[in-house]
Structures are given as C-alpha cells and as structure tokens.
Amino acid sequence: MIWENGSSSSQQFSGSWSKTYTGDEAKDLTMLSVTGDIMGDNNQQVSCKVIVDGQEKVSKDASGSAGTATCNVPLF
Numbered sequence: 001m002i003w004e005n006g007s008s009s010s011q012q013f014s015g016s017w018s019k020t021y022t023g024d025e026a027k028d029l030t031m032l033s034v035t036g037d038i039m040g041d042n043n044q045q046v047s048c049k050v051i052v053d054g055q056e057k058v059s060k061d062a063s064g065s066a067g068t069a070t071c072n073v074p075l076f
Contacts, residue, residue: 003031033070040065050074 001010002019005028011017014037021029036044042064048071050058060069 001031001033001035002029004028029073031070031072033068034062035068036062036065038065 001008004025032048032050034046034048036046044065044067045061045063046067046069047059047061048069049056050071050073052074057074058071060071062069
C-alpha cells in the first residue's frame with residue numbers, strides 16, 4: 001500500500017519491487033507498507049526503506065506469510 005495525496009493505492013508483485021519518487025511527487029508521499037503473501041510460505045521477507053538525498057531515513061523489515069513492514073515518510 002502506498003499513501004499519498006490523502007488516498008491509498010496498492011500494487012501486487014512477485015519477486016522484488018521498488019518505486020522511486022522524486023521532486024514534487026515525493027512531497028505527497030506519507031507512508032508505504034509491504035505485506036507478505038498470506039497464501040505463501042513463512043520464508044518470505046519484506047522490507048521498506050525511505051532514502052532522502054542518499055541517506056536512509058527509515059527502514060523496516062518483516063518476515064512470514066503475513067509479515068508487514070510499514071515506513072512512515074518523515075516530514076521535512
């Protein structure tokens with residue numbers, strides 16, 4: 001789930017996924033959350049990171065089929 005501009009959206013994926021926000025679009029991003037596939041096995045690893053100007057500001061990890069990593073985007 002991606003929270004931006006007062007609304008949320010979701011994207012399904014398998015394997016790895018990443019998304020980069022730059023400039024004005026990054027100003028509307030408030031939080032992101034990655035959840036494992038509940039129908040999958042418990043060996044899943046998920047993570048989220050917020051990197052600003054090359055510096056990691058927030059990083060969360062989770063594991064298991066229902067593991068959830070949630071990163072709040074810091075206000076600047």
